[in-house]
Amino acid sequence: MSNDPSIAAIAPLRGEFSCATTEIGFLHQQSAVILRDLRRGLLLSSLFYLVFGAADIAALGLEGAAAPLLARLTIPFIAMACLYYARRPNAGVRAPCHAASAFTLLWGASYFVVISYRPGDILLHAMSWAVMAMVIHILIPNRLICAATISIGATLAFLALAWHQHAVGTRFLTSLTMLLICANVFGVTVAQRHARLWREQYWAQQVLTNLSIRDPLTGSYNRRHLNAGLLDGEIARARRYRLSLSLIMCDLDGFKKINDTYGHHAGDEMLRSFATLVQTMTRDAIDTVVRYGGEEFLIILPETRLDGALELAERVRAAFAEQRVEVDGVQLGTTASFGVVGAEFGGSHAVTPQGMIALADQLMYEAKHAGRNLVRAKQLGQRVETVGRTG
Numbered sequence: 001m002s003n004d005p006s007i008a009a010i011a012p013l014r015g016e017f018s019c020a021t022t023e024i025g026f027l028h029q030q031s032a033v034i035l036r037d038l039r040r041g042l043l044l045s046s047l048f049y050l051v052f053g054a055a056d057i058a059a060l061g062l063e064g065a066a067a068p069l070l071a072r073l074t075i076p077f078i079a080m081a082c083l084y085y086a087r088r089p090n091a092g093v094r095a096p097c098h099a100a101s102a103f104t105l106l107w108g109a110s111y112f113v114v115i116s117y118r119p120g121d122i123l124l125h126a127m128s129w130a131v132m133a134m135v136i137h138i139l140i141p142n143r144l145i146c147a148a149t150i151s152i153g154a155t156l157a158f159l160a161l162a163w164h165q166h167a168v169g170t171r172f173l174t175s176l177t178m179l180l181i182c183a184n185v186f187g188v189t190v191a192q193r194h195a196r197l198w199r200e201q202y203w204a205q206q207v208l209t210n211l212s213i214r215d216p217l218t219g220s221y222n223r224r225h226l227n228a229g230l231l232d233g234e235i236a237r238a239r240r241y242r243l244s245l246s247l248i249m250c251d252l253d254g255f256k257k258i259n260d261t262y263g264h265h266a267g268d269e270m271l272r273s274f275a276t277l278v279q280t281m282t283r284d285a286i287d288t289v290v291r292y293g294g295e296e297f298l299i300i301l302p303e304t305r306l307d308g309a310l311e312l313a314e315r316v317r318a319a320f321a322e323q324r325v326e327v328d329g330v331q332l333g334t335t336a337s338f339g340v341v342g343a344e345f346g347g348s349h350a351v352t353p354q355g356m357i358a359l360a361d362q363l364m365y366e367a368k369h370a371g372r373n374l375v376r377a378k379q380l381g382q383r384v385e386t387v388g389r390t391g
C-alpha cells in the first residue's frame, strides 16, 4: 500500500476514487455487498412497479389495463436477466453497474409505455417518477454518473411530454417540474454522500488492516500476517494447481555488533535498507517479504522452482554485501546468510508451512555456521543439493 495520498482521493462529483486502481480494488472487495444491494434494489423496484398495476386496473379497467400491465410484468423478468448478467462467474467488477443501467433504462421505458395509456393522470405519474428517480439513485447500486444521466434524461423526457400534451396548466407544470428537480437533486446528493462515506470507510479499513499486518520499521509483512494463513494459502494454491513454491530465510550477519558499536538507530537503518533491497528485487504483488524476527526475513516465492529461488538469494546476497548505509557520516555495511527451500507440488507430498519454514531456518543456520554470507539450498524431500559460495 503506497503512502501517496492521491491514491485515496475521492473525486467530489463522481463520488469515486480518482485513482482507477484503487476504485477497481474497492469494487472487487465490495463485490458481494454490491451484488446483494443490486438484488434487493431490483426486486423491490419490480415489486413496487407490480403493485402499481392495481392502480392501472382501477383507472383503466381490466381490459384497458392489459397493455400497461404487460409492460409492468416484463420488469421482473428484466430484473432477473440483469441479475443473472451481473452474477455470472468472471463477470467483471463493472458488471453490476451495467446491469443497473440496463434495468433502470428499461424500467424508465416501460414507465413511458404505462403513462401513454393514462395521459390524464400526469400528476400521479410525476409523483411516481419522483419516487423512481430517488430509487434509481439510492436503492440501485450504480455509478453516480450513469444513474444521474438516466434519471435526469428520463425526467426531461417526461417534462417534455407533459408540456407537449398540455395535460396540465402552467401552474401545475411548474409545480411538478419543481417536484422532479427536487427528487433528482435529493437523489444525487444522497447517492454522492453514500458513495463518499462508503469509500472513506473502505479506505480507513484498508489503512488499519495494513497497519496490523505490516512491520512499521521496514514496511515488510509481520509474523501476524504470516500466522494468519499466508503460507498455508500459498501451499494450498500450489497443491491445487500443482505448482512450485520456494522460501528464502535470510538473517543479517554480525548485527548485534552494529547495534552495540553504532547504536540501535544504525541497526534500524541497516534493517530498512535490507528490506528495501529485498522488496525491490522481488516481484510486486506476487512475492511476499515477511519480517520473521529481529533481523530475520522470510521471502515467499509462489510459482518459483528451487533454482530460481537460489538465483534470487544469491543476487540479494551479493547486492547486500556491496551495499553501504550512511549513518551519522559513517558508511556501514554487513552481509546476510540465506536458507532456501524449494517444493514441487506435482506429487502427493505432505508439505506443511511449519516444515518448510523449519527447513529454511535450519539451512540458514547451516550457512551461518559455515562462515556467513552464504546461501544454502535444498529441494524438499531431497539432500542438500546446492551450496552458495562465500562472497
Ligand SMILES: Nc1nc2c(ncn2[C@@H]2O[C@H](COP(=O)(O)OP(=O)(O)OP(=O)(O)O)[C@@H](O)[C@H]2O)c(=O)[nH]1
Pocket: 217, 251, 252, 253, 254, 255, 256, 257, 259, 263, 264, 265, 266, 267, 268, 271, 293, 294, 295, 368, 372
Ligand atoms: N536496531 C535493531 N536491532 C534489533 C531489532 N530487532 C532485533 N535487534 C537486535 O538484533 C541483534 C541480533 O543479534 P544476534 O541474534 O546475536 O545476531 P547477530 O549479531 O547478527 O549474529 P549472527 O546472526 O550469528 O551473525 C540483537 O542485538 C537484537 O537486539 C530492531 O528492530 N532494531
